Amino acid sequence: MNLRHIWAVTRKEFHHIVRDRSTLILVLFTPTALLLLMAYALTVDIKHVPLGVLDMDKSQTSRAFVQQITAGQDLELYAYAQSMDEIEGMLMRGEIKAALVISPGFAADMQALKGMPMQIIIDGTEPESGGFAVEHIAQRAEEFISTALAGQLAAQGFSVETLQPIDLRIRTWFNPDLKPRNDLIPGLLSMVLGFPALSVALTLAHEREHGTLEQLLATPIGRTDLLLGKIIPYILVGLVNVVIIPIFAIAWFGISFNGNFLLFFGLSALFMFSILSMGMILGVFMKTQAAALAVSFLVIFFPGFFLTGIFFPIASMPEIARLEASFLPGTHYAIITRGVFLPGVGLDILWPNAVFMIFLGVIFTLVAALFFRKKLG
Amino acid sequence: MFRRIWSLVIKEFIHLRNDWWLPAFMVLGGAMELLLVGWATSRPINNLPIMVLDHDRSAESRALVVSLENTGTFRQPEYVSDMPTIEDALVRGQINAALVIPPDYEEQMASSRGTPIIFFILNGAESTPAIAAKRAIEGLALDLGERITIERLGLSSDEFSGFNPSLRVWFNEALSEALYSTPAELGLMLEFTVLLFAALAFSRERELGTLEQLLVMPFSSMEIIIGKSIPVIIVGFTDFILMLAMVHFAFEVPVRGSLPLLLLLAFGYLMVELSKGLVVSVMSRTQHQAFLLVMLVGMTDFMFTGYAAPVEGMPQILQWVANFIPAHHWLTILRGILLKGAGLDVLWPNLLWLAGLGIVIGTFSLRYVRRALD
Numbered sequence: 001m002n003l004r005h006i007w008a009v010t011r012k013e014f015h016h017i018v019r020d021r022s023t024l025i026l027v028l029f030t031p032t033a034l035l036l037l038m039a040y041a042l043t044v045d046i047k048h049v050p051l052g053v054l055d056m057d058k059s060q061t062s063r064a065f066v067q068q069i070t071a072g073q074d075l076e077l078y079a080y081a082q083s084m085d086e087i088e089g090m091l092m093r094g095e096i097k098a099a100l101v102i103s104p105g106f107a108a109d110m111q112a113l114k115g116m117p118m119q120i121i122i123d124g125t126e127p128e129s130g131g132f133a134v135e136h137i138a139q140r141a142e143e144f145i146s147t148a149l150a151g152q153l154a155a156q157g158f159s160v161e162t163l164q165p166i167d168l169r170i171r172t173w174f175n176p177d178l179k180p181r182n183d184l185i186p187g188l189l190s191m192v193l194g195f196p197a198l199s200v201a202l203t204l205a206h207e208r209e210h211g212t213l214e215q216l217l218a219t220p221i222g223r224t225d226l227l228l229g230k231i232i233p234y235i236l237v238g239l240v241n242v243v244i245i246p247i248f249a250i251a252w253f254g255i256s257f258n259g260n261f262l263l264f265f266g267l268s269a270l271f272m273f274s275i276l277s278m279g280m281i282l283g284v285f286m287k288t289q290a291a292a293l294a295v296s297f298l299v300i301f302f303p304g305f306f307l308t309g310i311f312f313p314i315a316s317m318p319e320i321a322r323l324e325a326s327f328l329p330g331t332h333y334a335i336i337t338r339g340v341f342l343p344g345v346g347l348d349i350l351w352p353n354a355v356f357m358i359f360l361g362v363i364f365t366l367v368a369a370l371f372f373r374k375k376l377g
Numbered sequence: 378m379f380r381r382i383w384s385l386v387i388k389e390f391i392h393l394r395n396d397w398w399l400p401a402f403m404v405l406g407g408a409m410e411l412l413l414v415g416w417a418t419s420r421p422i423n424n425l426p427i428m429v430l431d432h433d434r435s436a437e438s439r440a441l442v443v444s445l446e447n448t449g450t451f452r453q454p455e456y457v458s459d460m461p462t463i464e465d466a467l468v469r470g471q472i473n474a475a476l477v478i479p480p481d482y483e484e485q486m487a488s489s490r491g492t493p494i495i496f497f498i499l500n501g502a503e504s505t506p507a508i509a510a511k512r513a514i515e516g517l518a519l520d521l522g523e524r525i526t527i528e529r530l531g532l533s534s535d536e537f538s539g540f541n542p543s544l545r546v547w548f549n550e551a552l553s554e555a556l557y558s559t560p561a562e563l564g565l566m567l568e569f570t571v572l573l574f575a576a577l578a579f580s581r582e583r584e585l586g587t588l589e590q591l592l593v594m595p596f597s598s599m600e601i602i603i604g605k606s607i608p609v610i611i612v613g614f615t616d617f618i619l620m621l622a623m624v625h626f627a628f629e630v631p632v633r634g635s636l637p638l639l640l641l642l643a644f645g646y647l648m649v650e651l652s653k654g655l656v657v658s659v660m661s662r663t664q665h666q667a668f669l670l671v672m673l674v675g676m677t678d679f680m681f682t683g684y685a686a687p688v689e690g691m692p693q694i695l696q697w698v699a700n701f702i703p704a705h706h707w708l709t710i711l712r713g714i715l716l717k718g719a720g721l722d723v724l725w726p727n728l729l730w731l732a733g734l735g736i737v738i739g740t741f742s743l744r745y746v747r748r749a750l751d
Contacts, residue, residue, distance in 0.1 A: 022662070026669040034676055041680035044690040091547055093723050094709060097687070100542070113530055115539045124549025125557050125712045129687045135512075138519070138541055145540055158530065159490050163540060165525040167494045168518040170511060173467050175501025178511070183504045195672075202665050209585070289664045290577050294402040297569065298410050312418040313473070313506040315425055315452075321417035335470065342502040343468050 005221040009229025031192040031241045039185050046132045050078040052087050052096040057106035069140040098122045098133035174342040185249050186341040187310035190333040196234040197279030198296045204283025205292040224369045231276045242268040258344025267336050274329035274357045277364030284368045304330045332357050385604025403612050407566045408619040419555035422509040425473040427451040428463050435483035450513040473500050474510040548716045555628040561684040563620045564708050571613040572671045575654025578605040580667035598750040613647045633718030646707045649735040652742035659749040678704040706731045
């Protein structure tokens with residue numbers, strides 16, 4: 001390893017990046033733009049869920065109930081249907097995401113303290129909205145009966161609590177309103193900051209495609225030095241984003257940052273190193289940029305999105321997927337970002353993930369260097 | 378003219394053969410990826426680590442823990458003896474939830490006016506499992522509450538219909554995650570495959586300096602465009618059919634509507650994305666640029682598909698914008714035909730939008746690309 005040689009390659013690579021202005025701008029700002037887009041796409045609060053109602057009771061009580069559940073912004077009364085067929089048509093056309101069917105005898109049963117005969121139908125193709133509607137209706141139903149039936153219960157010698165005897169007290173740590181954006185946005189950092197890895201895969205394939213790799217190899221620069229020199233500029237570009245993006249997340253989305261920023265910066269640099277080495281492996285193996293792109297999509301982009309535990313808990317994945325997840329640098333970095341942003345934990349807790357990222361980075365670099373020698377030696 | 382287009386297509390395929398990674402990954406990779414991702418993520422959230430602090434140690438409290446296990450959301454709970462253990466595990470992110478049962482739990486259950494308290498702590502640093510855990514405990518509390526209510530009111534259980542609505546799920550009766558997530562993932566992968574492949578069509582030739590050679594040959598710009606498009610269409614459509622077979626056979630996603638209609642509309646959608654990809658392709662000077670632009674365009678579309686977040690929750694202006702995103706209509710059509718068995722009578726508004734957008738984008742693309750080539 002020769003630092004002067006590494007530096008020479010780094011300067012050359014910087015020159016390439018800076019000379020091509022539009023690519024530079026794209027490389028620098030794509031991660032931020034993607035974070036912005038994904039953050040908005042993934043953190044829309046569910047509201048205004050269109051609801052169809054089929055009221056077969058047609059009583060004052062049932063109308064009051066419908067009025068109470070559709071008050072506010074959560075559910076929107078799309079239409080009163082006259083028949084099940086109408087409900088079916090609305091669900092089929094996607095005009096409503098949920099339907100409330102109030103059975104005949106609704107008011108009478110309620111007065112007799114026998115329950116509230118009703119059914120909720122949800123569109124199983126978009127169960128998020130439907131599930132939200134169910135929760136909302138159940139909650140409003142609770143409020144509705146405790147006011148409507150308080151007198152009734154008292155007359156019969158029962159307390160209001162008789163209908164909801166369990167006092168469930170839920171407390172949520174680190175994210176009191178349980179807003180997905182508070183953990184998804186830090187998690188997404190592992191996705192968008194990994195982007196320079198694709199650029200690294202491309203730059204190596206680029207040299208090969210243009211036939212300039214032979215020229216570089218004819219210089220006295222060692223191959224490991226060459227590889228390191230090539231990824232350093234992208235680590236630096238990536239680190240610019242490490243500063244910009246969290247500030248952006250904090251200022252724009254109001255995410256609280258409870259940890260140590262220097263620690264976060266250092267761990268992000270480690271992540272950059274490990275994910276860029278992963279890109280390097282692809283660059284070493286692929287002969288053309290197009291192939292490098294296609295493969296990095298499948299190896300870095302999609303797994304980084306789906307298997308790193310940002311959206312789907314790793315604990316619930318099958319064994320093999322969990323194993324694959326543990327070899328993705330993004331998995332460890334997602335744990336780190338969430339830990340640093342929300343509970344604000346330090347290295348005493350995060351060190352295993354940091355060590356694992358270093359381990360992965362070293363292994364990937366060695367594999368890349370080894371095959372780089374073999375393929376061109 | 379056809380012979381000349383044909384020779385261009387042959388040229389493209391020779392490129393592909395020399396660089397066989399690309400088509401192989403484009404066609405098979407997408408399907409394999411869908412299999413892996415679908416298999417790993419389209420399952421109910423289960424096996425979440427949880428701790429239990431039982432101050433009561435009674436038959437009732439043990440019954441509560443057993444019914445919590447029976448929800449299937451959690452793994453075998455770990456019993457702990459004090460709060461600091463739970464707090465430490467939460468900070469370390471080792472558990473998603475914790476259940477704390479107060480000492481008078483059974484006593485309150487037994488007394489006719491008692492209100493048994495259940496404390497439940499969620500780890501909000503991971504919201505998806507936290508929400509699943511919240512639903513599980515809420516459902517449990519409702520069932521338990523109903524049981525006590527029946528006892529206290531002195532009713533028999535068939536008389537009592539409960540104060541909680543019964544639930545029915547349409548189009549996906551078992552509420553299987555695979556049924557709604559894999560079609561959307563399929564749609565997304567198809568879009569990225571076609572966009573990326575099309576975006577490389579001209580940017581690659583330009584970067585390598587072979588575009589000039591192509592332009593000085595006796596081909597009209599129209600012929601070059603068609604010749605470049607055919608491989609993209611073939612690869613994209615093969616990929617779609619493979620992925621469709623995959624979700625149908627591996628994930629048991631039904632095809633309730635008309636398959637020929639779906640194939641026809643998929644073809645139409647592919648043409649729209651192809652047009653977008655070609656515009657990106659002539660705008661970019663290098664493949665690197667083309668790729669970064671594809672990411673931006675693709676992710677913007679993704680935001681509006683309704684897969685990640687319901688469109689109706691977005692601000693009014695964004696809901697309006699969503700209508701101009703082809704992928705939004707495509708996903709509605711895909712889910713409609715596969716899961717709802719919808720036909721043209723239901724899907725015609727989306728079809729009209731898609732056709733309209735296709736004509737506008739296609740015309741623009743053709744003019745823009747031709748001008749850029751001439």
